[in-house]
Amino acid sequence: MTGAVPHGGRLGQAQADHPLAPRPWLDLSTGINPHGWRRGRPAFSALTSLPDPADTSALEAAAAAAFGVAAQGVVAVAGAEAGLRLLPDLLDVRHAAVASPTYGSHADAWRQAGATVQAVARADLFRSDAEVLVVVNPNNPDGAATPGAELVAAAEGRWLIVDESFVETRPEISAAALADDRTVVLRSFGKFYGLAGVRLGFVVCAPALAVDIRRRIGDWPVGADAIALGRAAYADGGWAARMRMRLAREAARLDRLLAAHGFEIAGGADLFRLTRCADGTARARRLAGQGVLVRTFDHDPTLIRFGLPGAKDWRRLETALEMSR
Template sequence: MSAPGSDREAGAFLRHGGRLAAARGAFPDAPAPWLDLSTGINPRPYPARRADPAALRRLPDPEEVAALEAAAAAAFGVSPDRVAATPGTEAALRALPRVLGARSAAIVSPTYGGHAEAWRLAGARVSHGPWDEARHSAAEAVVLVNPNNPDGAQVRGPDVSDRWLIVDEAFVETVPELSVAPRLFSSPVTTGEGGGRRAGRTVVLRSFGKFYGLPGVRLGFVIAEPGLAGRIGAQFGDWPVSAEAIAAGLAAYTDDAWRERTRLRLARDAARLDALLGANGFEVLGGTSLFRLAAAPDAGRRFEALARRGVLTRPFPDQPTWLRFGLPKPKDWPRLKAALEGSRR
């Protein structure tokens, strides 16, 4: 794929989405404001209340964090003693290699590159491959993003033999029935399919910012056996999340009606985006209802053509025919349509 601007700028686009500063530098003549479709973030965020000013003038109380974890646990369908709040899923996945102590990890790929990077930085041997290959590998830990980013691939009831299984469910709010957490962690004493041994070797990661459209809040969760959840949570000290994260999470996780309405709306918008991409020369390969993965033989040229029109998408270093598109805001559909039509020329 041809890359815009300097190698440093191109690397920013290829690493992950949301690099608007690099886009502005590489395409200074693009119309503003930019339409950032490079991430899988809900473009219509939850209308979360802000933290009380008094809460910003003190450190969060442990009871407030516990209340947040209980609200999240209820939304996840798990026992509160299995949940630990973290300052974002990214921070949690970076801590896992250190806490688990595994010396090798099999990453179900292609997927989000932060997992492999975290394990490599911890000195672990890292391998990549499809689910069937990873689950039968000799690695001490298997990492699965479910549903996967960027292709939306799903694994129903993932299981491995007596090794660590890390399931990153950052996008599972769009398909809640896919989550392994309720099956393994729904009560203080693990029962049913999977049993205590499997639960004891499984860690589930959940994200707040993507589905609720508030990534700047920096809120995530780990779900695991109580002792392990506590060890992971302890990596972030006595105040793992901010007053703003507590306020937003408490409101959002108790709003069942908003969650259900949003799932339906996202599904409709994803179908609309599929139709628009298909009408403009892209083949939709998959994704979730928060993002769509599409292919075109000239994806590199079209990335640049869209960027010149102020529309940022997500290219991939090892897949030059791929682009990932997030959902636009309601007012931005006409602009996206015009940009896609113009990029064909």
């Protein structure tokens, strides 16, 4: 079984491959909220000096309150990707099992650290004899989701890393409140809040591991934009609740649109939909010819993943789907 699912967002390569495609491109490859947070950016003067570590601590406290955990176990990092790349060098294990297929950086990070990596079906993860178990929840790309309490119980005291980059749409399944000496949770800011370029994420873990991570990353792990935007966004629980309802409605709308144009819905979370069609690779190429970038997968050429379009982009997507048939 292959576990390597690369990330989306390779717009530059798509533009080079399809120079005659209409501009601007509609990038649906990444699963980022098209209705993201639009308030709380700092004044320009905040960018002219180093962030105060106290402000980073305030950001971590705001995130902790939103996650329902204690602040001493929440560490801000430059995106969930940065967090997952740190962990293999901090945990003294040499054999990792990754529930697959999933986001390929997890397996890559452990291999780069010299560990043996086993890609296993999600249903078989806890049957593995690996020292550390890695699961993305909800999963990328199929949206498979398991209550966090079930994951922690099944790990039976082994190291468990739960990547919750898409959990903001399903907060009830989070394992963050269960993070302990053997459970580490990764959270992403940019996907749900629609600000992936801010590069902000968090490692939620036992306080002792949090101390080790802070020593590794130093006093300025994230910049002024990340601090200001994160503090403001995480404090606005009303916005998050309304956004979850909006994304659920729009994901259902996307299901209907895709099904009407010959796609079988194969899974997903409310920020993306995984579909299947017999000529997936060719269809994705035809969509690219219309300036619409989607995700395809080497391990299964019948699969295509679609992110949600913005409010003004539904008609363009519908037209591109019609022309790609």
